[in-house]
Amino acid sequence: MSSEIDVHLGRRLRRRRRLLGLTQQQLATVCGVRFQQIQKYECAANRMSAARLWQLAEVLEVPVSYFYEGLSRAQVQEYVIQGEAGGEMFARKETRDLIQAYYQLGERPRRRLLDLAKSLNGETEG
Structure with a gap:
């Protein structure tokens, strides 16, 4: 068990x-x-x-x-x-492809991409 x-x-x-x-x-x-x-x-x-x-x-x-x-x-x-339920999002190929592409970027472009995604979602840092 x-x-x-x-x-x-x-x-x-x-x-x-x-x-x-x-x-x-x-x-x-x-x-x-x-x-x-x-x-x-x-x-x-x-x-x-x-x-x-x-x-x-x-x-x-x-x-x-x-x-x-x-x-x-x-x-x-x-x-x-x-x-x-929480793992379903990561089971999708689109999500895995996005994460793989994200980690292939350098640190600075990754940070900029993350900031862009947050701004598109209406989030603000703080």
Whole structure:
């Protein structure tokens, strides 16, 4: 039986893998496991060891802390209530393409693009 933490870690893994445009098979090959193992991590059927988290963080080019970002008691409860609703936006190809293009820009153009998007949405900094 998986815990809320396992579910959170699996979602973060899936989100980052998709953002980088990797298939489960590609990630599994780099990690030296079968793609079914990646599937099990992502759906929280299997727990990830500390060593596996470290390896995945290196392959996915994120700090280990990435997997734990946003994990709080309140957010765990929200995940349970909302299920995958929050992840649907990131499942869309258009969103992934936009994020990939954004991170290919240098820091200054990224900041300008973010400011533009906020201004189009009517947000102001502050």
